Amino acid sequence: APEARGAHWTWPVVAVLLAAFFVGVRTLFGSGESQYYIRGAHTVSLILLAGGVALMVCWWTRQTLAAVLALGLTFAAANYVLVLVGLPYFERFKPVAPLSASALTRDPDARVIQYRVALPSMSWYLGRPIEEVLDAPVLQERFTRPGETLVLLRASDYASIQALAPTCVVARGPLFDVKLRSVIDGTAMPEMLLVSNRCER
Numbered sequence: 315a316p317e318a319r320g321a322h323w324t325w326p327v328v329a330v331l332l333a334a335f336f337v338g339v340r341t342l343f344g345s346g347e348s349q350y351y352i353r354g355a356h357t358v359s360l361i362l363l364a365g366g367v368a369l370m371v372c373w374w375t376r377q378t379l380a381a382v383l384a385l386g387l388t389f390a391a392a393n394y395v396l397v398l399v400g401l402p403y404f405e406r407f408k409p410v411a412p413l414s415a416s417a418l419t420r421d422p423d424a425r426v427i428q429y430r431v432a433l434p435s436m437s438w439y440l441g442r443p444i445e446e447v448l449d450a451p452v453l454q455e456r457f458t459r460p461g462e463t464l465v466l467l468r469a470s471d472y473a474s475i476q477a478l479a480p481t482c483v484v485a486r487g488p489l490f491d492v493k494l495r496s497v498i499d500g501t502a503m504p505e506m507l508l509v510s511n512r513c514e515r
Contacts, residue, residue: 325373325381332366332388335359349503350490354399358392365389409487409506414439416485416508417464424510429453429467429475431506436466454478462512469505482513 336359342348344356365388372381410433417426417440428436428446437444447453456463457479464484467475475481485508 325369328385329366329369329373332362332369336363336366352400353403354395357395357399361388361392361395365392407488407490407503409489410435411439412487413466413485413506413508420464420484420510421462424462424464425456425459426464426466427453427456429465430471431466431468433466450475450478457481457511462510465509467507467509469507472507472509475509479511480513481509481511483507484510 339355339362340359343350343352344359345351365384368384368388369381372378372384414436417424426436426440426444428444430448432446434444445456447456453465453475465475465481468489469486472483487506488503489506490503
């Protein structure tokens with residue numbers, strides 16, 4: 315029957331998909347030379363490949379129950395590695411906590427502004443509201459106020475504000491905020507900067 319033939323080819327198709335994921339994960343996230351390297355991704359790719367091979371063996375020997383178990387174990391093992399190894403390493407792509415710590419280290423009372431970027435969690439780390447500014451003239455006015463002004467912005471926007479006031483970079487960190495095309499092309503991740511108008515410190 316057509317339904318039986320379709321079901322018969324389900325496992326090879328799933329095995330091929332696992333092999334494709336093996337190539338993708340290993341190439342994009344498992345190489346130490348990749349901009350997007352994530353610890354544990356190489357192991358996950360090998361688990362997916364092993365799962366694909368196991369499915370093909372089960373399909374060839376017509377062991378449907380074993381194929382179901384193999385697929386379940388494959389996803390469980392991959393998830394286990396991602397949660398225990400990959401997620402902690404992924405924290406390096408989250409710049410808010412270390413940049414907030416840098417701001418508090420310099421001056422807990424410094425004025426902190428987010429320029430053309432919105433990272434609400436920074437308010438939680440600093441324990442106070444953060445002003446969001448979109449226009450350069452407004453930011454320039456903030457720089458003229460007494461005390462230190464710290465500005466969080468993308469590195470690509472830094473050149474546009476350097477004429478507003480003397481500033482310097484006090485901390486920086488990568489931001490995992492990219493499109494799939496950027497990952498495939500190996501484009502560098504956006505970088506966040508914390509700049510200050512009190513560079514003599």
